[in-house]
Amino acid sequence: MNELAIKDLLYKLADDQLILGHRNSEWTGFGPILEEDIAFSSMAQDKIGHSLAFYTLLQELGEAEPDTVAFTRNANQFHNSQLIELPNGEYDFSLIRHFLYDNAEIIRFEMLSQSSYEPIAKVATKLKGEVKYHVLHANTWIKNLGSSTEEAILRLQTSLNEAIPYALGMFEPSKYEQELIEAGVYAGEEAVKAEWLKRIQAVIEKTDLKLPDLNTIEPKLGGRYGEHTEHLQPLLDEMAEVFKIDPTAEW
Amino acid sequence: MELTKENILTLLEEVKDPEIPVLSLVDLGVITGVEISDEGHVTVNMTPTFAGCPAMDYMKKDVERTLDKYGIPDHTVIMSFDKPWDSNKISEKGRQHLKEFGLAPPPKYNLILDLDILEHVKCPYCDSENTDMRTPFGPTLCRSMHYCNDCRQMFEQFKPL
Numbered sequence: 001m002n003e004l005a006i007k008d009l010l011y012k013l014a015d016d017q018l019i020l021g022h023r024n025s026e027w028t029g030f031g032p033i034l035e036e037d038i039a040f041s042s043m044a045q046d047k048i049g050h051s052l053a054f055y056t057l058l059q060e061l062g063e064a065e066p067d068t069v070a071f072t073r074n075a076n077q078f079h080n081s082q083l084i085e086l087p088n089g090e091y092d093f094s095l096i097r098h099f100l101y102d103n104a105e106i107i108r109f110e111m112l113s114q115s116s117y118e119p120i121a122k123v124a125t126k127l128k129g130e131v132k133y134h135v136l137h138a139n140t141w142i143k144n145l146g147s148s149t150e151e152a153i154l155r156l157q158t159s160l161n162e163a164i165p166y167a168l169g170m171f172e173p174s175k176y177e178q179e180l181i182e183a184g185v186y187a188g189e190e191a192v193k194a195e196w197l198k199r200i201q202a203v204i205e206k207t208d209l210k211l212p213d214l215n216t217i218e219p220k221l222g223g224r225y226g227e228h229t230e231h232l233q234p235l236l237d238e239m240a241e242v243f244k245i246d247p248t249a250e251w
Numbered sequence: 252m253e254l255t256k257e258n259i260l261t262l263l264e265e266v267k268d269p270e271i272p273v274l275s276l277v278d279l280g281v282i283t284g285v286e287i288s289d290e291g292h293v294t295v296n297m298t299p300t301f302a303g304c305p306a307m308d309y310m311k312k313d314v315e316r317t318l319d320k321y322g323i324p325d326h327t328v329i330m331s332f333d334k335p336w337d338s339n340k341i342s343e344k345g346r347q348h349l350k351e352f353g354l355a356p357p358p359k360y361n362l363i364l365d366l367d368i369l370e371h372v373k374c375p376y377c378d379s380e381n382t383d384m385r386t387p388f389g390p391t392l393c394r395s396m397h398y399c400n401d402c403r404q405m406f407e408q409f410k411p412l
Contacts, residue, residue, distance in 0.1 A: 035386040042388035049303020
């Protein structure tokens, strides 16, 4: 198997987890209710742990150690989708992003737990159980708030319309897509997207929200190839601020 | 002391989860294997409960310290996902200790997590099942928060995973 293809896959998995982990952590102390403050903080900790598991696999393939990889790259070296780096906005946008992202992530992990590349399969088997909690959390709130007050429905619908083009960008195929599929490493983005649509539709149907017609939407691509919005670099600068004061410090 | 798997596991009973000091790592189910080579080298395999658990590194060092303390300096402790942890791996003794500590033990389940398993957890204080889940996230990654409608207390559960 082409090692570059495996690394490309690992980087996109790890970078999504790290960047969303950081965004989630920005809710610490600011959640609309205490339980949500704790939920987003817990998911932040989970996701950063997940990114560490994937960066560790990358290190085993000869990449730099996880802290260096996480804290010293610039925005154009990150492979996360643009959806992940967008600012938290208000709670409704964070919740919609969390719903759209985690429903895709759990499918990736379920599929990767069957991967022919054993190190990824082992990590994915472990992580899919943890992400289940994130999906339950997102789906519960979307169902509750998506059929509650007029304001809640309008806010969520507006955020959903705004996030959908970016969400479709999560499924931007890698240049190694065919190779990974043929080797049984990964079922590929098209397969993930098809299953994702089914699952998010099943939740949205139970609410007063409407999924926009996806055929009329231009996906926001580029994230997997290092093209990002203006929001990623400031996030990275903040995330690495303490690390960069003394990169050799022992923590 | 003779170097056997059983003896090593007995020593490791001493190592507790730093956030749940009544629970040993053996009862928690994170010690996944002990091997002793012909030359007497001891290898302890461990696996994290949650991948992001900040206590895992501490637990690994604690295992190393304990082996050193008992005169077993020739050791390697490996943390891996080879045998992934799930909450069914907590021993009966561990479950009892959790309950006494005031943490509801996770139910044994078929490893397919759904909301039904998380609702109506048995209260560790009064054993009532008339309880509600308040949030699946708690003060640490491995705990959820619940409310008992009978004894009217908040309590935490060690989450099923």
